[in-house]
Amino acid sequence: MADEYNTSPQKNFEALWKILDENYCFFDYKGIDWDEVHDKYSLQIDESMYEYKLFQVLSDMVNELKDGHINLNSSFFFSSYEGWYTEYPSNFSWGILNDKYLVDAARGGNYNEIRYTRFAGNQIGYIYYGSFRESMLETELDSIFHFFENCKALVIDVRDNGGGSLINSDRLASRFLTEKTLCGYIQHKTGKGRSDFSDPYPIYLKPSHNTLWLKPVMVLTNRRCYSASNNFVSKMRELPNVRTLGGSTGGGSGFPFTSELPNGWSIRFSTSPILDVNMQHTEFGIEPDVEINLLPQDIENRRDALLEAAMELLLSGV
Numbered sequence: 001m002a003d004e005y006n007t008s009p010q011k012n013f014e015a016l017w018k019i020l021d022e023n024y025c026f027f028d029y030k031g032i033d034w035d036e037v038h039d040k041y042s043l044q045i046d047e048s049m050y051e052y053k054l055f056q057v058l059s060d061m062v063n064e065l066k067d068g069h070i071n072l073n074s075s076f077f078f079s080s081y082e083g084w085y086t087e088y089p090s091n092f093s094w095g096i097l098n099d100k101y102l103v104d105a106a107r108g109g110n111y112n113e114i115r116y117t118r119f120a121g122n123q124i125g126y127i128y129y130g131s132f133r134e135s136m137l138e139t140e141l142d143s144i145f146h147f148f149e150n151c152k153a154l155v156i157d158v159r160d161n162g163g164g165s166l167i168n169s170d171r172l173a174s175r176f177l178t179e180k181t182l183c184g185y186i187q188h189k190t191g192k193g194r195s196d197f198s199d200p201y202p203i204y205l206k207p208s209h210n211t212l213w214l215k216p217v218m219v220l221t222n223r224r225c226y227s228a229s230n231n232f233v234s235k236m237r238e239l240p241n242v243r244t245l246g247g248s249t250g251g252g253s254g255f256p257f258t259s260e261l262p263n264g265w266s267i268r269f270s271t272s273p274i275l276d277v278n279m280q281h282t283e284f285g286i287e288p289d290v291e292i293n294l295l296p297q298d299i300e301n302r303r304d305a306l307l308e309a310a311m312e313l314l315l316s317g318v
Helices: 009-023 034-042 051-065 094-101 138-147 166-176 228-236 296-300 305-316
Strands: 071-073 078-080 106-108 114-119 124-128 153-157 181-186 201-205 217-221 242-246 254-260 266-275
Touching (some): 009 034, 009 051, 009 266, 034 051, 051 071, 114 138, 124 305, 138 166, 153 305, 166 201, 166 228, 181 228, 242 305
Parallel strands (some): 153 217
Antiparallel strands (some): 071 078, 071 266, 106 114, 181 201, 181 266, 254 266
16 A cells, blocks of 8 residues: 555554445445444544554454454454354364264375264265365365265265365365256455445356265254355255255355555455355355254263264165
């Protein structure tokens, strides 16, 4: 920016408010009066305030948008909105999953953090994909599906997957269809007005040229499925033989973009809304086909009720 490293609290406040005013994509959908937010927080700005206090005020202001893609970043602190999952059941225990169910699981991905195994006398294949920042090569996916070739069904567990790359999520999703399929829409900003958007552009998912899986699939979800993980669930639920089980996803359907304030702090925020096949927002999450919650007694008994329910349904053919 021309006024680089300007330390004026007022100028940085106005710059942040304007960046979001002209580029953020969910004002109308969320019913947010951004002018009212400006008036509320401008009263807290003082030219003599320390940068730590300014950071707190700006963080509080952007958190009015209730968006997990909003991150304010400085040299001394990082702010993010966590309300999209903190008030909801976790429906997941990594300790139980790892210690009881994944003892003999193989590892995959760049950092060996993707786990896969077979359950129920090798009838059910299972993949835990904890972050779409983690990538798998097509050849590695071929090997995994070959490992599952005698299984009758598959569980894909994306609980606590906070997102990452759409390339990675689409690479996996492309293994479950045989023809090009409409999976949603995206809009782009066309001007500085809060409602200035293009018509929705269709998003298609194409089948992989590699090994496909066309048997039943159950996708396990919870509230901490966000961003690219939310998008993965939105696409998978449109495919044949796929159902979702667990809790609602966390949302995060806006494509993120990063800008900079005069003092060098960065702000990341949602700019392009991604819609489902019915042109509906999934910013606040996607409800599962089968709702199952992990209860306190399940934790006490070291039992993953969601995984157990998914296997039972798949084995029964329901």
